[in-house]
Amino acid sequence: MIPTPDLDHISSRDYEHVYEPAEDTFLLLDALEKDAEFLRNEIKPCICLEIGSGTGCVSTFLGKILGDGTALLICTDINPYANAITNKTGCHNSIQLEPITTNLVNGLLPRLYHSIDILCFNPPYVVTTSDDLYSSKNIIEKAWAGGIDGREIIDKALPLVNELLSDKGVFYLLLISENKPNEVREIMKNNYNLQSEILFSRLAGREKQLILKFWRNTR
Numbered sequence: 001m002i003p004t005p006d007l008d009h010i011s012s013r014d015y016e017h018v019y020e021p022a023e024d025t026f027l028l029l030d031a032l033e034k035d036a037e038f039l040r041n042e043i044k045p046c047i048c049l050e051i052g053s054g055t056g057c058v059s060t061f062l063g064k065i066l067g068d069g070t071a072l073l074i075c076t077d078i079n080p081y082a083n084a085i086t087n088k089t090g091c092h093n094s095i096q097l098e099p100i101t102t103n104l105v106n107g108l109l110p111r112l113y114h115s116i117d118i119l120c121f122n123p124p125y126v127v128t129t130s131d132d133l134y135s136s137k138n139i140i141e142k143a144w145a146g147g148i149d150g151r152e153i154i155d156k157a158l159p160l161v162n163e164l165l166s167d168k169g170v171f172y173l174l175l176i177s178e179n180k181p182n183e184v185r186e187i188m189k190n191n192y193n194l195q196s197e198i199l200f201s202r203l204a205g206r207e208k209q210l211i212l213k214f215w216r217n218t219r
């Protein structure tokens with residue numbers, strides 16, 4: 001069993017500025033742990049990318065699965081505070097992470113075109129109005145507010161996945177049932193010929209959370 005990253009260096013004050021790991025975070029860790037052998041032995045990644053890394057808990061955990069220094073672990077977040085904490089979380093757990101402050105993956109394409117072997121995204125998925133999403137100045141609200149169907153940020157990320165994934169690449173995406181996961185799977189299949197499966201689903205309070213896994217047809 002791979003231990004959950006140590007987050008003792010993060011104070012309650014920090015959590016006023018960065019998303020605190022919760023059930024959604026831990027479901028993503030469980031999915032990566034379930035696939036650990038596959039990721040180490042079959043994917044053998046060179047470059048991994050997490051969009052919206054928050055505290056860096058997920059990428060640090062991935063680094064523990066792969067072994068520090070095995071792959072380049074790039075993280076992005078729109079929140080600069082999150083990137084500072086992501087950096088500290090990596091250091092605190094002896095995993096080198098490369099956090100970048102940007103919107104989704106702005107500035108990373110086309111350089112990273114078809115070069116990401118493991119891609120993870122626990123997006124802002126909560127159903128809100130578009131106004132809530134775009135008018136909010138609160139960085140924590142931006143961490144969870146997803147607009148209509150909770151899909152507004154997710155839908156911006158989907159076309160990028162196809163550009164980023166390498167031939168052997170895999171993409172892990174956390175969704176809730178309100179995000180219409182079957183519709184997301186259809187979009188990825190019909191538009192980009194990406195295969196998918198539901199790797200995990202779990203109830204967290206009233207939320208049904210799922211981890212979808214996507215890969216290219218060529219594998």
Ligand SMILES: C[S@@+](CC[C@H](N)C(=O)[O-])C[C@H]1O[C@@H](n2cnc3c(N)ncnc32)[C@H](O)[C@@H]1O
Pocket residue numbers: 019020021022024025028051052053054055056057058076077078079082102103104105122123124125139142143144153
């Ligand atoms: C639900 S939180 C997940 C955080 C962390 N990955 C975890 O699992 O605990 C979503 C994260 O995405 C970030 N985020 C929101 N919109 C973004 C965007 N357009 N580009 C990059 N990051 C974004 C938020 O700042 C937040 O850290």
